[in-house]
Amino acid sequence: MFKLKLATDPRWVDIAEQNVQEILTDHAYCEQKAASAAISIIVQFPEHTELVEAMAELAKEEMDHFQMVLGHLKQRNWKLGREQKDNYVRDLQGFFEGANRKRHLVNRLLLAAMIEARSCERFRVLSENIKDSELASFYKKLMKSEANHYSMFLQFAKKFGEPEIDVDKIWKEFLSFEAEVISRYGSKEMMHG
Secondary structure (H helix, E strand, O other): OOOOOOOOOOOHHHHHHHOHHHHHHHHHHHHHHHHHHHHHHHHHOOOOHHHHHHHHHHHHHHHHHHHHHHHHHHHOOOOOOOOOOOHHHHHHHOOOOOOOHHHHHHHHHHHHHHHHHHHHHHHHHHHHHOOOHHHHHHHHHHHHHHHHHHHHHHHHHHHHHOOOOOHHHHHHHHHHHHHHHHOOOOOOOOOOO
8 A cells, every 4th residue: 555665573562562652652653743734734834724734634644643652551550751852754754855935845644644554554554563462452453553644644745746847757756765764773672762
């Protein structure tokens, strides 16, 4: 569905299982950052009413997911740890060059689509390989939500970019770029690490 060019090695789950608290903490911050990104899009592009409404709903949903992850931490008598930098996202941002307002919007939407696609793929790998059945079920449920977010962002990128911007061409190039980026990760207890 996502056409990601490099799949996550299932052995990444072995790393994640060695420190589930870190994975849950990182996941919580990913949800919080996704909510913040949705709010940022609202602030930067208020003239697009349909997008604003979708981002408002998304921000609420991402914060609901944040609270769910906090629940899993609390249930295990763990506290939310400190946020770690998400170098994967920083590296992805390097794909995009300076742009006019329309291209900036499309870039933001494509970046969000890619993050959601990779997160969904990581959730699938966790749901299929983690020994903790409760977390396996949790990640299976979240996987569907992430897939919907990916589709929404990609659809908005096409709606606001085309015909002036060849969104499909940029997306294909971005998929290749993302494969190079993710190939450098997979050795840490982080969602994208």
